[in-house]
Amino acid sequence: MASTSDFKNGLCIDFNGKPCSIVWFQHVKPGKGGAFVKVKMRNLENGRILENTYNAGEKIEIISIERRPYQFLYKDDMGYNFMHNETFEQISLQADLIDNSDLMKEGQNVEMMFLADEERVLTCELPPFVEMEITYTEPAVKGDTASTNAMKAATVETGAEVMVPLFINQGERIKVDTRTRSYSERCKS
Secondary structure (H helix, E strand, C coil): EEEEEHCCCCCCCEECCCCEEEEEEEECCCCCCCCEEEEEEEEEECCEEEEEEEECCCCCCCCCCHHHEEEEEEEECCCEEEEECCCEEEEHHHHEEEEHHCCCCCCCEEEEEEEEECCEEEECCCCEEEEEEEEEEECCCCCCCCCCCEEEEEECCCEEEEECCCCCCCEEEEEEEEEEEEEEEEECC
């Protein structure tokens, strides 16, 4: 147990039975009445931002969160299968725990966040950028590039669709930002 004086950004706490991480907090001492702490926190299970107010000195429960490296092996009817990089333990996850699962290819390293007490997976995060090969895109027509930010749809090797600039052609390798599902840059050969 800890109190509100122990709050800091990134601290993981139990809020109404849900694991949350503190994003922002402010200690308020009004002229009249007792002090209190305003808190914004992110629910680690679904990513929603929650707000709450605690009385100064109120006791809260801190939870332990661990980040572990895993490698994506394959997808089957049971879900997505991963192997721990150090212990070689294998686990299977459903798609709802993985952000942008269609940007993941076999052999890809990911980072999983576990609720340490229960050994339960909270999230599976891809690296910020992944390299993908364009398997299909419409060829650019000369004269279509008058606009500097013109984009077209392209299918990458995992089957995901990403918007790319008109000058990108089939067979080229690009970097995709996994957080926004957007084109980042062309990869050098």
